[in-house]
Amino acid sequence: MARRGLPEINAGSMADIAFLLLIFFLVTTTMDVDTGISRKLPEKQPEDAPEPPKLKEKNVFIVTVNRNNDILVEGEHFMTIDKIRQEAVKFIDNGGGLGNPIDGAEPAECDWCEGAKDPSSSDHPNKAVISLESDRGTSYGTYIAVQNELVGAYTDLRNRLSEKLYGVTYTKLLKDAKNNLSNQSLKDKIKNIRSKYPQIISEAEPSK
Amino acid sequence: MSKFRKKKKGMPAISTASLPDIVFMLLFFFMVTTVMRETELKIKKPQLPFATEVKKLERKSLVSYIYVGKVKGQGGDKIQLNDRISDVKDVKYFIFAERETHSEDEIPLLTTSIKADIESNVGTITDIKEELRNINALKINYSTLKGDVMKNIRK
Numbered sequence: 337m338a339r340r341g342l343p344e345i346n347a348g349s350m351a352d353i354a355f356l357l358l359i360f361f362l363v364t365t366t367m368d369v370d371t372g373i374s375r376k377l378p379e380k381q382p383e384d385a386p387e388p389p390k391l392k393e394k395n396v397f398i399v400t401v402n403r404n405n406d407i408l409v410e411g412e413h414f415m416t417i418d419k420i421r422q423e424a425v426k427f428i429d430n431g432g433g434l435g436n437p438i439d440g441a442e443p444a445e446c447d448w449c450e451g452a453k454d455p456s457s458s459d460h461p462n463k464a465v466i467s468l469e470s471d472r473g474t475s476y477g478t479y480i481a482v483q484n485e486l487v488g489a490y491t492d493l494r495n496r497l498s499e500k501l502y503g504v505t506y507t508k509l510l511k512d513a514k515n516n517l518s519n520q521s522l523k524d525k526i527k528n529i530r531s532k533y534p535q536i537i538s539e540a541e542p543s544k
Numbered sequence: 545m546s547k548f549r550k551k552k553k554g555m556p557a558i559s560t561a562s563l564p565d566i567v568f569m570l571l572f573f574f575m576v577t578t579v580m581r582e583t584e585l586k587i588k589k590p591q592l593p594f595a596t597e598v599k600k601l602e603r604k605s606l607v608s609y610i611y612v613g614k615v616k617g618q619g620g621d622k623i624q625l626n627d628r629i630s631d632v633k634d635v636k637y638f639i640f641a642e643r644e645t646h647s648e649d650e651i652p653l654l655t656t657s658i659k660a661d662i663e664s665n666v667g668t669i670t671d672i673k674e675e676l677r678n679i680n681a682l683k684i685n686y687s688t689l690k691g692d693v694m695k696n697i698r699k
Contacts, residue, residue, distance in 0.1 A: 347564065354567040361574035370601040372657060372687040380677045401666075405697070417693060472667030476612075477593045477696035479666045480686055484595040484693050491597055541670065 373483055375539070395458050397427045397466045401482055403473030417481050424489035427457055428464045428533065435460025448497055448532055461493075461533050469540045483537075490535045498529050587613035587624050590661035594691030601685060606653050608642040609687075610635065612660035612668055621661075621668040632668075635675040652683075659687040662696060 399420065400408040409415050409423055431449030446460045458464035466486055470479055494506040502509070506529055513522040590613040601607055611624040622629050625638040643651055656676060660669055676684060 347561070350564040351560070351567055354564050354571055358567055358571045358574065361571065361578050365574055365578045370604070370607070370657060370685075370687060371598040371690060372601065372685040373595055373597065374599050374655075374683070374685045377673060377677050377682040377684060379682065380680070417697065470666045470670075472665060472670070474666040475662070476660050476664040476666060476669060477662035479669075480593040480595055480662075480688060481693040481696040483686070484597050484688075487597040539673075541674075 373480065373487060378538075391463075391465060392459075394432075394456055395463045395465060397424060397458070397464065398469060399424075399466065399482060399486070400469040401471065401474045401478055403471040405475055405478040407478075407482065417478075417485060420482060420485040421489045421492065424466060424486055425492055426451060427466075428461050428489060429493055430454055430457040430464075431460060432457055433459035436462045448500075450496075462531075462536075465536045465538060467538045467540055486537055487535070490533055493533045494529050497532060498525070501525075501529075584627050585611065585624065586627065586629050587611055587615050587622050588661070589613070590659050591663075592659060592687055592689050593662045593696045594693055595686075595688040596690065596693065598688055598690055599685075601655065601657060603653075606646070606650060607655045607657050607685075608639065609657050609659055610638075610672060612658065612664050612672070614661065614663075621664045623668070623672065632671045632675055635672055636679045639676070639679055639681045654681065655683040655685055656681055657685045657687050 398410055400411065402408070407415050407417065407420065409420070415423065429449050429451035430453065431446035431451050432453050432455045433445070434443040435446055437443050449461065451457075468482060468486065491506065498504060498506040498509055502525055504512075506526070509522060509526055509529070513519065513526060516522065590611060612621055613624070614620075615622045615629065623632060623635070624630065625634055630638070639654075639656065642654065646654065658669060658672065673684065676682070
């Protein structure tokens with residue numbers, strides 16, 4: 337009788353306890369992934385800063401969205417949202433002249449552009465500036481839609497160039513680089529593509 | 545030899561001893577992935593706009609959220625910081641408070657995510673951006689859902 341030892345603790349209710357906790361966490365879990373369009377705001381200039389250099393008008397692509405959510409491109413063409421991407425691509429990819437010097441080299445033509453080389457449109461992707469003007473009354477939805485299309489234009493061009501140079505799209509390169517953080521050659525490829533089509537989008541202060 | 549002659553009678557009961565282990569494993573998974581909503585929304589839940597060229601926000605601990613939307617029964621856009629409706633001027637104090645909780649070298653990495661309703665005015669967003677520029681909090685993210693942009697436009 338005395339040698340029976342301690343009785344085993346019944347672990348049968350352990351599962352119940354764990355289930356209870358499990359259900360609690362299941363209910364409170366929110367697995368929302370945050371996605372969005374990332375932007376870097378321009379730094380605040382001091383009052384006495386020198387005037388920024390004037391850009392040639394042909395190198396600026398002005399998209400205006402008014403308070404009725406109408407979209408005006410270059411101050412003259414009304415446009416629907418689905419056309420903007422195409423127009424922006426045409427403008428960035430024009431390559432009608434010499435670009436800004438890269439790494440101290442002589443200013444050169446854009447030899448990867450496939451645009452019309454129209455002398456009245458942008459000179460070079462690294463000179464082409466897209467300016468987005470909005471009104472205070474513009475709806476945020478439209479504003480984001482236009483922003484999205486403008487970013488999309490750059491993505492399209494980068495994809496095309498990347499496909500030509502490396503056989504894979506830029507989007508795929510980015511994805512691979514994320515899964516493989518130490519791969520230097522991928523990083524260099526991305527850097528190269530980015531320098532060829534730098535994303536220059538300016539968000540002008542809205543008109544009152 | 546008698547060892548081998550023993551015959552089993554019927555099916556043995558399936559051992560449930562590993563059940564707690566399995567459940568615990570699931571439990572830990574959910575415990576780790578759970579993000580408790582730390583702010584209660586005072587404004588109407590913003591209907592985020594749709595976009596296709598989106599990036600995932602990495603390192604959530606470095607992100608602070610600004611909500612913009614409508615309040616029931618009141619006109620105009622309202623800004624919610626933490627858990628109260630605030631004025632645009634409070635944005636800077638909000639960011640300063642966020643910076644306090646991070647170490648010095650993480651401050652340039654801090655991102656401000658703007659979760660604004662699709663029907664807000666760009667003016668409100670611009671005011672926020674101006675405030676952020678004033679205090680040099682330059683990294684922002686317009687929070688969007690993945691989807692067709694044409695859904696943003698009200699007919």
